[in-house]
Amino acid sequence: MCRTLATFPNTCLERAKEFKTRLGIFLHKSELSSDTGGISKFEWATKHSKERSFSEDVLGWKDSFDFLLNSKNGVAAFHAFLKTEFSExxxxxxxxxxxxxxxxxxxxxxxxxxxxxxxxxxxxxxxxxxxxxxxxxxxxxxxxxxxxxxxxxxxxxxxxxMEKDSYPRFLKSPAYRDLAAQASATSTSASNSSPAEPSHT
Missing domain, CATH: 1.10.167.10 (Regulator of G-protein Signalling 4, domain 2)
Structure with missing residues (x-):
């Protein structure tokens, strides 16, 4: 079983990189437009996020395992992570x-x-x-x-x-930590921006 990046076999490391890349693209596209296509199985999750932004959703996954399981995005991300550990x-x-x-x-x-x-x-x-x-x-x-x-x-x-074993490793994984950092930065940027900026026409 793959525990850390240092001990990942090449195939496992490639899967971890793919997971990180796909979720990074997913975050970027979901912030830009919900109509952007071409992000495989993660696309449907974006369109079903109605009450919380994707950034808020990502940051909430660490609050509890129940929160993660109740998030379509969270389930997709956790499944991708479990594939890197061959325990999906x-x-x-x-x-x-x-x-x-x-x-x-x-x-x-x-x-x-x-x-x-x-x-x-x-x-x-x-x-x-x-x-x-x-x-x-x-x-x-x-x-x-x-x-x-x-x-x-x-x-x-x-x-x-899963809650006692895989979930803590998911939260500590470089892929989730990087994604959470991006989500936090995006969320902070959104909250700091003015709701009505002057027009430059």
């Missing part, structure tokens, strides 16, 4: 559980429950999350009569793992 399956599982809870069809619920279990929970699953044996067995038992809460224990443990 934890967040993907958490997000899959959130979507799972919205299903109302019993047939679809059962089908989706087995799909999530096979992808994230069973031993040697393609995106196996780090949970204990008891939680894995409990989740397997819950699938016999799938409900919207059958993944609650596993989701909770995965969330705690």
């Amino acid at each position: 399956e934890n967040l993907e599982f958490w997000l899959a559980c959130e979507e799972f809870k919205k299903i109302r069809s019993a047939t679809k619920l059962a089908s989706r429950a087995h799909h999530i279990f096979d992808e994230y929970i069973r031993s040697e699953a393609p995106k196996e999350v780090n949970i204990d044996h008891e939680t894995r067995e409990l989740t397997k038992t819950n699938l016999q009569a799938a409900t919207t809460s059958c993944f609650d224990v596993a989701q909770g443990k995965t969330r705690t793992l």
Whole structure:
């Protein structure tokens, strides 16, 4: 697992640089215009930021893990960071559980429950999350009569793992620190500018 830039393998360092570059471009474009295109999967997040500016959003991610998870921009940034550590399956599982809870069809619920279990929970699953044996067995038992809460224990443990382990490293990462510095400077600049400057026509 990649912990610091000094110990990053080349491929991991490249991913970290890509993350930093993409988010830097995202910040720049979101401040200039919400109509600017061509920033891949981050573009939709900009258009959904209605109550807070992107700069305020970025600075808020360090306030709490809940704040980060409730921010579309934050989730996208955190996912990009987790990819540099090869642990994105934890967040993907958490997000899959959130979507799972919205299903109302019993047939679809059962089908989706087995799909999530096979992808994230069973031993040697393609995106196996780090949970204990008891939680894995409990989740397997819950699938016999799938409900919207059958993944609650596993989701909770995965969330705690991210909050205690990955989240602090995300906040200390050069990519986030640089982005936060840019956001802070942008926010300060905006608050110091006059709301109505004289026209020079």
